Amino acid sequence: MDGLQPLIDFVHQHPRLLVITGAGCSTAAGIPDYRDEHGAWKRREPMRYPVFVGDMLARQRYWARSMLGWPTMAGAQPTAAHHALAQLERAGRIVQLVTQNVDGLHQAAGSSKVVDLHGRIDTVCCLGCGTRSPRRALQEELMARNPAWLALDAHSLPDGDADLEDLDFATFDVPACPHCGGVLKPDVVFFGESVPRERVAAVREALAQADAVLVAGSSLMVYSGYRFVEEAVKAGKPVVAVNRGRTRADSVLGLKLEADVGRALAALASLHAIEPAA
Numbered sequence: 001m002d003g004l005q006p007l008i009d010f011v012h013q014h015p016r017l018l019v020i021t022g023a024g025c026s027t028a029a030g031i032p033d034y035r036d037e038h039g040a041w042k043r044r045e046p047m048r049y050p051v052f053v054g055d056m057l058a059r060q061r062y063w064a065r066s067m068l069g070w071p072t073m074a075g076a077q078p079t080a081a082h083h084a085l086a087q088l089e090r091a092g093r094i095v096q097l098v099t100q101n102v103d104g105l106h107q108a109a110g111s112s113k114v115v116d117l118h119g120r121i122d123t124v125c126c127l128g129c130g131t132r133s134p135r136r137a138l139q140e141e142l143m144a145r146n147p148a149w150l151a152l153d154a155h156s157l158p159d160g161d162a163d164l165e166d167l168d169f170a171t172f173d174v175p176a177c178p179h180c181g182g183v184l185k186p187d188v189v190f191f192g193e194s195v196p197r198e199r200v201a202a203v204r205e206a207l208a209q210a211d212a213v214l215v216a217g218s219s220l221m222v223y224s225g226y227r228f229v230e231e232a233v234k235a236g237k238p239v240v241a242v243n244r245g246r247t248r249a250d251s252v253l254g255l256k257l258e259a260d261v262g263r264a265l266a267a268l269a270s271l272h273a274i275e276p277a278a
Contacts, residue, residue, distance in 0.1 A: 004267050006255055010240050011093065011268060014212035018203070018232070019085060020225050021099045021106070024217020024243055024261045028079040030072060031103060049193035052185065053127065059183065061169040064149060066186070067142040070135065073121055078109035080262035081217060084269035086110035091269075096206030100218060100225045102188045115202050117195055117224055119188035128182020138175070138184065145173040195224050203228055207235070215241035217261040220248040 011017070023031070051058045078086075086109040088094050097114045099106055102121040106114050122135045143150060149172065177184055189195055207213070213232045218241075220226040229239050229249045238254040241247055242264045250256065257264060 003257070003259065004264055007240065007242065007257055007264060007268060008271065010212070010238075010255055011214075014238065015093055016095045016209065016211045017088075017093055017214045018207050018210035018212070018228070019088075019094055019097045019214045019216060020218060020220075020228060021081075021085070021097065021101060021216045022218025022220070022225070022243075023101060025079060025081040025085075025099075026076065026101055026103055026105055026217075028081070028262055029076040029103075029105060031076055047190055049190035051192075052190060053183070057169055060172040060174055063142060063174045064146070064167070064169055064172040067139065067146065067149065068152060070139050073103055074136065074139075076103055076105060078105045080266045082106055082109035082111070084262070084265035085216070087269040088265075089113055095210045096203065098203050098206075098225070098228065100222060102186075113206075115199050115206075117189070117199055117203070119186075121186055121188055123187035124184050125187040126177035126180060126182045127185055128177055129180040131177060131179050132187060135186070141175050145175065189224070204231065207232060207237070210237065212237050213239040215239065215243065215247065215249065216265060217243055219243065219246065 047058070047062055052062060082105045085094065085097060085106065089097065089111050094111075094113060097106060097111055098117055099114060100117050102116065102118050104116075104120055104122055123132050124135050124138050125132045152167075175184065176182060207228060210232075213229060215229065218225060220229060220241075226248050229252065232239055233252045239249060239252060240255040240257075241249065241253050242257045242259055242261050244258055244260070247253070247256070
């Protein structure tokens with residue numbers, strides 16, 4: 001428990017938590033993160049919504065990379081951080097878990113009070129008719145249409161992406177929506193796209209019920225998550241973070257632990273003193 005006592009005390013003092021999670025919860029599952037410990041991009045910025053919608057070649061490039069990167073996401077299993085947060089929810093300590101991740105690992109670990117702020121990568125939506133379908137089904141079709149691409153060796157990147165450059169993506173065959181012929185998109189919020197209002201409203205409602213905010217494994221560099229820290233501070237609610245490296249909220253944090261998020265949360269959840277909140 002060395003170094004974790006301040007976090008333990010914080011949770012005892014603030015039993016109803018709004019938890020905001022980020023990529024740091026999933027790196028132990030083999031899913032790479034976007035940013036380094038200084039909050040800077042490790043790679044170039046991810047796909048932007050206007051580019052995906054307006055450029056067929058960009059969509060071909062996206063789906064080619066996704067086809068090769070999808071197995072990493074599909075095969076990922078919950079980490080110690082995911083299991084610990086599910087345990088804390090069962091103990092009545094979590095009012096709402098808000099994840100910026102799109103991997104679905106919180107639900108796989110047993111958490112039920114989850115807002116997938118940026119959507120889910122295991123689902124595909126049609127921009128024409130709105131039909132949603134499993135990503136696994138699209139994967140099978142992508143592989144059937146583009147067998148030669150399967151032989152390419154590509155390093156896995158965040159959120160089911162893969163490192164492919166300098167190829168003729170115009171030859172990659174991307175299926176259209178089988179219902180209306182529309183454009184298929186992963187059911188996630190791209191950069192340049194707004195988070196659905198109902199998700200934001202659900203988080204704000206939960207924040208009103210929470211005693212404090214716990215940030216786990218996130219630099220909060222994306223405003224869609226950081227805004228809730230801003231709102232918590234404005235409402236006089238303390239914020240604690242467990243994250244290696246800089247966060248956007250460093251100046252307003254009441255407590256910050258530069259610790260491995262899985263180890264810290266597992267230790268917190270395993271304490272016999274943590275009993276269901278009243």
